[in-house]
Amino acid sequence: MIMVGVAVVATMLVAGSLLTFVRLSRGPGLPDRVVALDLIAMYVAGAIAxxxxxxxxxxxxxxxxxxxxxxxxxxxxxxxxxxKRNREGRDEQ
Structure with a gap:
């Protein structure tokens, strides 16, 4: 029974990773890409678990x-x- 759960979770991790790779490649800005990269690394931590x-x-x-x-x-x-970068940008304007 536990192996069924492991298989389901592993499938979800792979699907989530693939979708996150799409976000990483299409991310319009740096924050989006950093969050996607962080999420991929969290999927790796989940895979280790x-x-x-x-x-x-x-x-x-x-x-x-x-x-x-x-x-x-x-x-x-x-x-x-x-x-900090956003705050400095507002101060200059």
Missing amino acids: VYAIATDQPIFILPAITLALVLFVGTVAFAMYVE
Whole structure:
């Protein structure tokens, strides 16, 4: 039963990744592309977690959690950069 769930989740991860690659290639601006790249990396973290469940090796959960935390910090840093850039643009006008 657990393998059916793993197969369903893996299929959803692949489908989501493909759709996100489309957004990455068509993204009109830099923020859209960064968010898409972050989402693809989160799919990788999810795939690592699914692999850990499928192989019954919980040691792989820690790298998935670490990757997710690093990605979160990177996204926050990028958001701060975009906010600073927008604020400086308004000050010049």
